[in-house]
Amino acid sequence: MPPPGETGEPRQRLHPLSPALHGAKSLVVVIAGLSWSTLSRVGFGWFAAMVVVLALGATVLSIVSWYNTGYHVVGRELRVYEGLLWRRTRAIPLERLQAVEVVRPLLAQLTGLAELRLEVVGGGKTEAPLAYLSVADAVALRERLLALAGRAAQPVAPQAPAAGPAPVPAGLPPTATALPPGRPLHAVRNEDLLVSQLLTPQAFLLPFGVAFVVAQFLSEGSWSFIAVASTLTAMAGVVLQPVRRVLDDWNFRLARDGGTLRVRNGLLETRAQTVPLHRVQTVRATWPLLWRMKGWLRLRLEVAGYSVGEGDERNRPDRLLPVGDLPTAERIVAEVLPEVPLSGVGLTPPPSRARWLHPLGRNALGAGLHERVVAVRSGLLTRQLTLVPYARIQSVRVVQGPLQRRLGLATVHVDTAGGAGAAAESRDLGEAWWLAAELIARTHAARRVG
Structure with missing residues (x-):
């Protein structure tokens, strides 16, 4: 029951x-913490007993x-009580609430449960995860x-069979799952997702790792169980990132509902995230080296109110397009930044003397001003x-390093509430100061209009 004097449920x-x-x-966690060396020292029986006791x-x-x-909810606050030896009460003002996510890890899916995660403006991490509730609760x-936070409720559909087949956008395979509520924007093909992660350095390093293990085994004649297990564990660490990306972005669906984007993704852990468009600080397009031969790129967001220092990047709603071609990316960017072309912003490289600082990458750098955005390459x-x-x-900010001062160059940093922002590197010093002044003027003008 709530303490005396408080009103609420x-x-x-x-x-x-x-x-x-x-x-x-x-x-x-216990099994992972008890290393292979522990198993070799104490034997399987004692190892199993230790696992059971600790579990x-x-x-x-x-x-x-x-x-x-x-x-429980008290007025316009959500209060969470927890703690074993030291009791702790967290009061979360709902006016600071940015979004509430329904997350279903694999074990939660098997038991019909869900985890509720709260994001608040200015929070250092995901607040007050309530694990676990029934999906309906x-x-x-x-x-x-x-609703209490002053936003329209946005329900997340439980993992239940639909009454009828959901509409599938043209070009998608018939096995594509239902899109989140709202106007469908895009659904990533799982085949493209798999191929994109095969075109990564980790995937190319895997055959060399297998060859190394085989060579070691043939040269030694035989390997101990510990040596094999340790090597396989190291190899698993190499491929963990691409495998994790495939699992996280499986069945990626993007939709728009009024002033918000809805993202639904995940295989072993399904996620339903809401991204308010007025909180988007930057849009970042990335072309990995091996993806460029297929004309692929990915899109990411920076969103105000979400912690950029969150240890688990899956908690950040920054996915906009895990993999796709340029026309698809142009169409999605137009939803987030109307009238802003992804490939139509005129960019100019740094002056030729910047080659002393960027001998190979000068032509890859660029900056330009559009009517609505500043673009940095x-x-x-x-x-x-x-x-x-x-x-x-x-x-x-205009920043000069020691070598930049000798060359008459400077870097213009554009800071946002989302964190990273952008940096136009090694511009001519006069241009850098002009660019900074122009950005300040356009920022004031955009805020007056907004």
């Missing part, structure tokens, strides 16, 4: 299966923690919190184009 607990799911996650202990702690965890609480092997709307610029 009774304190709610998480789903009773939550301790079991947390215990299962703890078991994976049971983690489960008991999870149950006690679940008993002391709760939440998670969706209902999400709608309620968004960078990268040699991996090309990158960043578009920053004038109304989103927080500050402009």
